[in-house]
Amino acid sequence: MRVLGIESSCDETGVAIYDTERGLLAHRLFSQIAMHAEYGGVVPELASRDHIRRVLPLLREVLADCGLNLNDLDGVAYTSGPGLIGALMTGAAIARSLAWGLGIPAVGVHHMEGHLLAPMLEETPPELPFVALLVSGGHTLLVDVPQIGEYRILGESVDDAAGEAFDKTAKLLGLAYPGGPLLAKLAERGRPGIYRFPRPMVDRPGCDFSFSGLKTFSLTTWQNSGQTEQDKADIALAFEEAVVDTLFIKCRRALEQAGRRRLVVAGGVGANRRLRARLAELNAAVYFPRLAFCTDNGAMIAYAGAIRLQAGASEAAVIQARPRWPLTELLPPA
Numbered sequence: 001m002r003v004l005g006i007e008s009s010c011d012e013t014g015v016a017i018y019d020t021e022r023g024l025l026a027h028r029l030f031s032q033i034a035m036h037a038e039y040g041g042v043v044p045e046l047a048s049r050d051h052i053r054r055v056l057p058l059l060r061e062v063l064a065d066c067g068l069n070l071n072d073l074d075g076v077a078y079t080s081g082p083g084l085i086g087a088l089m090t091g092a093a094i095a096r097s098l099a100w101g102l103g104i105p106a107v108g109v110h111h112m113e114g115h116l117l118a119p120m121l122e123e124t125p126p127e128l129p130f131v132a133l134l135v136s137g138g139h140t141l142l143v144d145v146p147q148i149g150e151y152r153i154l155g156e157s158v159d160d161a162a163g164e165a166f167d168k169t170a171k172l173l174g175l176a177y178p179g180g181p182l183l184a185k186l187a188e189r190g191r192p193g194i195y196r197f198p199r200p201m202v203d204r205p206g207c208d209f210s211f212s213g214l215k216t217f218s219l220t221t222w223q224n225s226g227q228t229e230q231d232k233a234d235i236a237l238a239f240e241e242a243v244v245d246t247l248f249i250k251c252r253r254a255l256e257q258a259g260r261r262r263l264v265v266a267g268g269v270g271a272n273r274r275l276r277a278r279l280a281e282l283n284a285a286v287y288f289p290r291l292a293f294c295t296d297n298g299a300m301i302a303y304a305g306a307i308r309l310q311a312g313a314s315e316a317a318v319i320q321a322r323p324r325w326p327l328t329e330l331l332p333p334a
């Protein structure tokens with residue numbers, strides 16, 4: 001079964017084709033980052049309009065990449081939430097209309113399920129069950145996954161998401177949007193041991209996170225420093241170490257609590273090198289998607305949708321999106 005995947009929940013348009021027998025056939029991405037950078041964050045209306053411009057050209061490209069045409073598709077998957085309502089509606093409208101016109105089924109995919117299943121696209125995919133750490137710009141979740149579609153939340157952020165904390169801290173240090181990768185780059189020049197930031201909530205039981213305090217801690221440290229480029233790099237490093245260490249401690253606890261030996265890491269912050277290196281120290285097998293599939297992409301949506309379509313999922317041909325959508329409301333595909 002060949003499934004077209006469309007991702008348009010935020011500031012990246014991703015289109016991909018996944019074949020349930022042959023694997024991923026093609027994927028393309030257009031990032032709107034340069035457009036939003038001018039405003040220091042995502043402008044929802046601009047995002048929606050740009051998705052409209054990008055989806056069909058990207059679709060033509062992925063079809064050409066794998067020598068297929070529209071009639072070779074057997075199903076369409078699109079991100080139906082969570083995300084920005086206008087951006088989601090763009091993908092939903094295009095996906096549903098294509099499926100209707102081609103007489104094939106379409107299925108709405110949960111964006112976080114897409115992230116969570118992204119490591120399945122790699123050469124050595126994780127076996128189930130596993131614990132998943134989802135760290136993106138909008139979510140920080142630790143989830144026990146006994147089977148695909150059954151998601152038990154072990155912990156989540158009570159305030160800022162990990163990526164959001166990276167972005168906000170980067171912004172107050174004067175870095176461009178989105179600051180996460182730039183802050184990580186800056187931290188490479190930081191000197192270890194100059195500052196030590198707290199590891200929020202590690203003394204409390206459970207696997208919840210809180211990252212907003214670290215942002216404030218960074219700000220006051222910066223204000224009380226000499227405000228040189230070296231101070232900036234030292235603060236970036238101390239901040240990154242604190243986030244990474246906190247994620248490490250909570251992952252270890254979540255694995256113990258759920259009695260699992262496999263950890264899947266997904267979402268944009270999963271691209272962070274320090275985090276990848278630190279999690280390798282866990283007494284568990286750790287699975288990451290390739291760097292390009294840590295951040296938003298169409299391949300993970302095509303994959304998550306293909307599993308549901310293959311299991312016979314059918315939905316009414318209604319164009320709708322769910323900007324808010326708890327992961328725990330999903331059911332297994334069968």
Ligand code: KG4
Nearest residue numbers: 136137138163180181268269271272295296
């Ligand atoms: O999963 P994603 O592409 O979008 C959402 O669904 O939110 O994640 C984007 C987030 C941003 O906050 C970005 O700053 C962060 O992931 N990010 C990073 C790195 N690469 C991306 N944060 C830290 N280190 C990185 N290398």
Ligand code: ZN
Nearest residue numbers: 115136295296
């Ligand atoms: Zn995402």
